[in-house]
Amino acid sequence: EKNVFRYRSVNLTSKVKYPLPIPLSFKVKKVITEFNPDIVHIHHPFLLSSVAIMYGKKLGIPKILTLHTQYEQYAHYVSPIPERITHEAIKMIISNLAYKTDCITTPSASMKKNIENYGIKNRIEVIPNAIHLISFKEEDELKRAEIKKKYNLKEDDKIILFVGRIASEKSIDKIIKALAILKKRSIGKEKLLIVGNGPAMDELKQLARTLKVEEDVIFTGTVSYEEIQHYYKMAYVFTIASTTETFGIVTIEALASGVPVLAIRAAGAVDILTD
16 A cells, blocks of 8 residues: 555454554664655554654654543453553553653543543643544435345334444443343334444343343444445434443444434543433
């Protein structure tokens, strides 16, 4: 790819496919020098951040750090290290990096507050994430009918939609448990459509079976970005139970599609939704 240089990488854990770069390369100096950047923009506080800071200093250009993940909420992936130790290590690494940068950007006011709670005094600017609004406003009845047929959904089914990575930190289990309660209280036509893939898929399918709602929970797997708009348009309501978001692009995608959103009162959601 043009203007892309890739470091070699390794997977940190088999729990999740998340390759970590090896910050060693004899080619990168030549690549960066020839490219001659105006700023260095760091999107990850670990490993490659030290390389970015080094070249930012050498070239005498501004160093911008964007923090768009609550990294301490993902500490459980770094087993067998105790989470408390991992939390403190993450805070220390981010704080030390922050003081070497000229400005920090983050997508929400909630995340800005979290960063300030680390004791970081740098300039912090909130720059919300964005989507291509027009694509989520387009109507395609034929495509929606095709998708409903694929998953055996009826016209009068009330589709509760979740879109995202299928992982424990997304708290999808709470949505499935809520559906089970709903089914016990009524004979409604609610169907839960879970769009995405991830390490918690088997666990959540077993939960649906245990709660006897497996016929009402549909796991679609990965759906392309070009098709996802049609899934939102089918929904009666979009729901997100995660407390680990920093913004929640899926929330604004749902709103752009004209779908009501039901969310946990947590970072990300409170920056977008009002009661």
